[in-house]
């Protein structure tokens with residue numbers, strides 16, 4: 001890092017939306033993989049990472065209350081000095097489109113960056129209220145960019161009929177850009193998608209973690225111990241909790257259907 005000219009780099013914030021039900025080590029790995037990759041491009045300096053758990057009204061089966069999902073993410077990310085949890089999306093009364101969550105964060109960054117444009121340390125601490133890396137000694141140019149971080153399975157959801165609005169996919173991929181942890185991909189906006197090679201395959205899935213918990217199997221080393229303790233303490237994932245939102249349509253589908261009328 002010392003040998004590269006950091007003044008030429010674009011400061012970057014990565015935002016991941018999802019259920020995080022519960023957060024796993026793999027969710028946290030996505031950020032580490034993405035940061036390493038973006039640094040290697042020589043173009044970007046990742047100054048912050050944000051986990052944005054979806055709101056309760058998303059309607060996904062087995063979705064634990066947002067207050068628990070947010071707390072688990074906070075517990076898990078205590079060990080990260082650059083990724084934090086943003087509960088704004090989770091606190092909205094209705095489900096929020098991902099593009100809206102990105103726009104909200106972007107406007108926040110823009111507003112603050114007008115006041116202070118001199119160092120990555122300030123960006124990190126003052127603009128996003130996120131934890132920061134030890135970047136104070138490096139002076140970066142310009143306001144930070146925001147990109148959407150996701151796993152490859154997330155991209156498959158773009159093809160589910162009625163789930164996403166086309167202009168939202170266009171904006172997310174075309175204007176913001178994706179950092180996608182994937183093995184292969186072909187896409188119209190590939191110049192704006194940073195594909196990060198998953199050099200160690202890790203199939204940890206929150207769904208499988210919940211299934212294991214219902215069966216009384218150990219999930220140690222799949223999640224941080226602090227999250228496992230929290231789940232036990234609040235008895236979060238049971239046969240009953242998995243029935244929550246069963247046969248309920250996802251809010252993006254009903255919302256889209258309404259706007260089509």
Ligand SMILES: Nc1ncnc2c1ncn2[C@@H]1O[C@H](COP(=O)(O)OP(=O)(O)OP(=O)(O)O)[C@@H](O)[C@H]1O
Nearest residue numbers: 018019020026150151153154202203204205206207
């Ligand atoms: N094992 C994994 N490998 C790569 N990316 C992942 C993995 N697990 C989750 N992700 C990514 O993490 C983000 C948040 O995931 P989210 O919590 O919404 O779903 P999930 O982990 O697939 O959970 P569930 O099993 O409950 O559907 C998404 O971008 C998803 O693609």
Ligand SMILES: O=C(O)c1ccc[n+]([C@@H]2O[C@H](COP(=O)([O-])O)[C@@H](O)[C@H]2O)c1
Nearest residue numbers: 017018019054097098099163164165252
């Ligand atoms: O913005 C949209 O139109 C949209 C449509 C479907 C899903 N999403 C988001 O994608 C994420 C999917 O999470 P999950 O757990 O269902 O994989 C979650 O954050 C949703 O808000 C967003």
